[in-house]
Amino acid sequence: MxxxxxxxxxxxxxxxxxxxxxxxxxxxxxxxxxxxxxxxxxxxxxxxxxxxxxxxxxxxxxxxxxxxxxxxxxxxxxxxxxxxxxxxxxxxxxxxxxxxxxxYPKKVRELGKLESKAIEIGVYECNIIAGLLQTPEHARAVIGAAQPPYSPDDVERMVAARLARQSVFERDPAPSIHFVLEEAVLRRPIGGTMVKRQQLEHLREVAQRHNVVLQVMPMNCEVHSGLDGRVEVLKFPDGSAVGRSDGTFNGRPTSDPKQLRVLELRYGTIRAQALSPRESLAFIEQLLGET
The missing domain is CATH 1.10.260.40 (lambda repressor-like DNA-binding domains)
Incomplete structure (x- = not known):
């Protein structure tokens, strides 16, 4: 029983x-x-x-x-x-x-559904490590820090939802996925030293996948096009696309061609201002050596 x-x-x-x-x-x-x-x-x-x-x-x-x-x-x-x-x-x-x-929360399911169909995914995050890249321990620490706090059961529910989205990495054919993360976020010891180290090791592993490009936005870049917040652009096999940005169009997803051009210009500029993929991987290795 x-x-x-x-x-x-x-x-x-x-x-x-x-x-x-x-x-x-x-x-x-x-x-x-x-x-x-x-x-x-x-x-x-x-x-x-x-x-x-x-x-x-x-x-x-x-x-x-x-x-x-x-x-x-x-x-x-x-x-x-x-x-x-x-x-x-x-x-x-x-x-x-x-x-x-x-x-899984409705918004997370909807996002996961879009990501599961996209052939190109581009994400810039300014305050956190992108959810698609988080380890379970890192995700649990981030979600658990919310105020007012979630119940332990709700934390686990949200962690599971975030990790479920990561099945996008196992798709065949594999989508092209690009990330730009802020240096300051990578330096923050979220969850403690061991959790930080595991997260950095995971980033190093993911960055070496053939379909993934990971770049770091260095802190010595005084200003850049992502200061308003997160930018995400998803493109689909039929030529359509969806994008959103915290600082544009009220943060709502958009498929309007004119608005998408603005987001794509912004994201392209962010990529150009970030460290190259090779430099970014070397930077992650450097952080691992310091952790």
Missing amino acids: HVDSGEGRLRTEADEPGWEVDPDDDWGVAVVATVGRQLKLRREAVGMRAADFGIAVGYGEDMVYKIEGGKRIPQPEYLDRADEVLGAGGLLSAMKEDVRKVR
């Missing part, structure tokens, strides 16, 4: 913060409602009461009803246990992938 370790009691909402359904996420609401309906139909088909089913999977009856009613996102372990108890032959367990995506 799946119960809380050492307590022997059934799990309730208090045990799983951060698994509520976002009512503004239409796709997520539909997925969770479909999964809940399938769980209910299969439970009723075998003639099992909600209370008995809850005991079998280690959850309280109220939680069973909320999951079946599409009000709560079921954990992967819940689906695995339900599949076993109800003899679903893997059909319920197979829903874990869609349910996993629902846990």
Whole structure:
């Protein structure tokens, strides 16, 4: 029986913060409602009461009803246990992938979807290391520093979402990906010395991929085109593109050709002002030697 370790009691909402359904996420609401309906139909088909089913999977009856009613996102372990108890032959367990995506914030899913289709990705970050480049430990430290603080469960949810986007590096054919990061950000010991070192080692590794170009904007560059904030430009196989910048067009994504030309000019100028890829890799090696 799946119960809380050492307590022997059934799990309730208090045990799983951060698994509520976002009512503004239409796709997520539909997925969770479909999964809940399938769980209910299969439970009723075998003639099992909600209370008995809850005991079998280690959850309280109220939680069973909320999951079946599409009000709560079921954990992967819940689906695995339900599949076993109800003899679903893997059909319920197979829903874990869609349910996993629902846990990711809507904005992160939308960004990940765009990145998964792009053939060219260009990112300049001024205050953080780009999310596509963060190690789990670095991401956890950055997200955990937010004020007001997120709950531990929400931190893990956001870390998982950020890391899931990094599957873009494994695509075949591989997209062309370019990053420009600020020197000051690389010097900041986010998470402590070991986390900083692991992050720098990861940057060194990623920078040596055949489809990745990484540049560093040195602090001795007095002014440059990225002082207004992050710039991101994504290009797609059909010739279309999407871009956004913190300091332009209210920071909203745009596909307007005139606005894209502004962002591309800005990003191209940033690349020209940064250290070359070879110099940037040497700089990361230097930081590693100092850490």
